Amino acid sequence: MLEIYACFAENSRGRRHAEAPAPTRNDFQRDRDRIVHSTAFRRLVYKTQVFLNHEGDLFRTRLTHSLEVAQLGRSIARALGLNEDLVEAVALAHDLGHTPFGHAGQDALNECMQAFGGFEHNLQSLRVVDQLEERYPDFDGLNLTFETREGILKHCARRNALLIEAQEPGGVAKRFLDGTQPSLEAQLCNLADAIAYNAHDIDDGVRSGLLSLSQMADAPLFEHYKILTLQQHPSLMDASKTRRLLYETIRRMLSDQVYDVIDTTRANLLLHAPQHADQARLAGPLVAFGEVMAEQVQAMKSFLFKHLYRHPQVMETTTQAQVVVRELFAAYLSRPQEMSSDFAAREETPRAVADYIAGMTDRFAAREHERLTGRRLLA
Numbered sequence: 001m002l003e004i005y006a007c008f009a010e011n012s013r014g015r016r017h018a019e020a021p022a023p024t025r026n027d028f029q030r031d032r033d034r035i036v037h038s039t040a041f042r043r044l045v046y047k048t049q050v051f052l053n054h055e056g057d058l059f060r061t062r063l064t065h066s067l068e069v070a071q072l073g074r075s076i077a078r079a080l081g082l083n084e085d086l087v088e089a090v091a092l093a094h095d096l097g098h099t100p101f102g103h104a105g106q107d108a109l110n111e112c113m114q115a116f117g118g119f120e121h122n123l124q125s126l127r128v129v130d131q132l133e134e135r136y137p138d139f140d141g142l143n144l145t146f147e148t149r150e151g152i153l154k155h156c157a158r159r160n161a162l163l164i165e166a167q168e169p170g171g172v173a174k175r176f177l178d179g180t181q182p183s184l185e186a187q188l189c190n191l192a193d194a195i196a197y198n199a200h201d202i203d204d205g206v207r208s209g210l211l212s213l214s215q216m217a218d219a220p221l222f223e224h225y226k227i228l229t230l231q232q233h234p235s236l237m238d239a240s241k242t243r244r245l246l247y248e249t250i251r252r253m254l255s256d257q258v259y260d261v262i263d264t265t266r267a268n269l270l271l272h273a274p275q276h277a278d279q280a281r282l283a284g285p286l287v288a289f290g291e292v293m294a295e296q297v298q299a300m301k302s303f304l305f306k307h308l309y310r311h312p313q314v315m316e317t318t319t320q321a322q323v324v325v326r327e328l329f330a331a332y333l334s335r336p337q338e339m340s341s342d343f344a345a346r347e348e349t350p351r352a353v354a355d356y357i358a359g360m361t362d363r364f365a366a367r368e369h370e371r372l373t374g375r376r377l378l379a
Contacts, residue, residue: 003081005274007183013146016130016168017139028085031148035089038135038142040096040128041066046361047095048102048321049204059207060200062095062102068200069094072258073192077185079262080269080287086185087192089144090151094189097124099358100365101321108325109354116350122155124358126172132355146172151186180281187287191261198300199254205308206246213242219303221296225252260293320377321362324369328357331372338372 002008009026022030035041044063060068070091077087098121099105110119126149130141144152150172156164164173175182202222205211216222226249230236236245265287274280289297308314332353336344339356346352357365366378 001081002083003269005184005269005277005280006082007086007147007185007277008083009085011277015143015145017143019143026085027145028083028089028148031142031144032085032089032092034135034142034144035093035096035129038096038128038133040133040359041092043359043361044095044098046363047098047100048105048362049200059204062098065196065200066092066095068196069189069192072195072254073189076188076192076258076261080184080188080265082185082188086147086151086183087188089148090186090189091192093125093129093144093148093152094154094193095121095125096128096152097121097126097358099124099325100360100362101318101325104318104321105325105357105365108322109329109357112326112329113350113354116354117160118157119354119358120155120157120160121358122153123160124355125152127355128359132359147183147185150175150182151189154186154190175281181283181285182281183277184280184287187285188261188265191287191289194297194301195254195257195261198257198297198304199250201304201308203246203250205304210311210313211308213246215307218307219300221300222249222253225249225256228252257289257293257297260290261287264288264290264293317378324365324377325357327373328365328369329353332356 007028009028012027015027021027025033041063044066045061047062049060049062049065070088073087073091074084076082077084099109099119101108106119106121113119128141129144129149129152133141136143153172156173156176158176161173161176164171165177174180181187202211202216206213206216213226216226226245229245229248229252233245233248235241236248268286268288272280272283272286274283274286280286288294332339333349336349336352338344339353343352343356360368362378366376369378370376
């Protein structure tokens with residue numbers, strides 16, 4: 001049952017293009033279905049999370065990450081009386097604008113686009129659902145509700161917020177200018193994203209051999225739950241059961257983060273007592289970790305940044321991936337005809353090139369780079 005501060009589908013601020021309601025689904029369920037059936041969503045299966053797609057079959061991709069965020073988000077939303085359908089829609093769409101090769105690809109593309117307005121993957125996700133998907137006869141994009149679009153736009157530079165606000169007064173970018181918050185459902189997706197990141201990056205890091213369980217002793221949050229796990233299951237000390245120890249430790253760590261968010265958010269909601277969704281937007285961030293857990297989560301992020309994301313092996317691969325993106329951008333900018341015809345025909349060539357590259361999977365980008373340069377940088 002939804003609480004009064006949740007977003008109700010029947011009270012949605014609507015779509016950019018008016019449509020008749022669906023006979024069997026509410027507006028947020030319809031958003032979710034459109035996202036799942038989109039081309040951009042299918043591409044996520046071949047887009048990097050940390051490890052490139054060809055480096056292993058069991059590493060997370062942007063697709064599996066989005067599914068994990070949606071699962072966590074729905075579980076927390078249910079406990080808090082928030083709208084699960086909206087949470088699921090936002091979670092599944094939040095990475096639709098991500099480039100190939102993860103954050104390395106995004107950084108390289110942003111560098112290439114500095115003279116043309118820059119590149120932000122959150123803003124690109126909004127472009128995907130507002131403009132780039134071509135599925136319907138009467139409008140570009142997926143024509144999602146305001147609430148789903150608001151949640152997708154997690155970050156936005158002020159200059160871009162001003163441009164969006166000029167085109168859509170009082171719309172999804174307004175909060176970046178007036179300091180208000182998105183819906184509670186959108187706030188929840190931001191935290192579910194962080195929880196999922198930490199948990200699955202540890203798993204993938206250990207699976208890859210770039211992190212070890214002994215090394216994880218330097219991450220207090222993980223080590224705390226590993227000790228608790230071994231106290232209850234001492235048989236997991238056996239070297240043959242390392243995988244079970246890892247999974248159980250991550251499960252406990254993830255669960256307690258979820259419970260911490262639920263407890264902290266309930267306390268915040270009790271304190272501020274918002275009477276409807278718009279009132280919750282004015283109250284500051286309400287969906288949050290407690291102070292202690294927030295510090296521990298930040299320490300975990302710092303640990304992973306130092307020992308996994310900046311590991312020499314990861315850096316070597318991401319450096320090559322950035323070369324691929326830069327050289328693709330230069331090639332398409334000088335020879336737009338090398339892109340598919342619909343992108344080549346667009347007037348704003350730099351933005352068309354950015355859209356084209358951002359929509360690529362890892363393996364398509366690598367193949368295109370080899371085709372255009374004659375060099376294979378990524379095996």
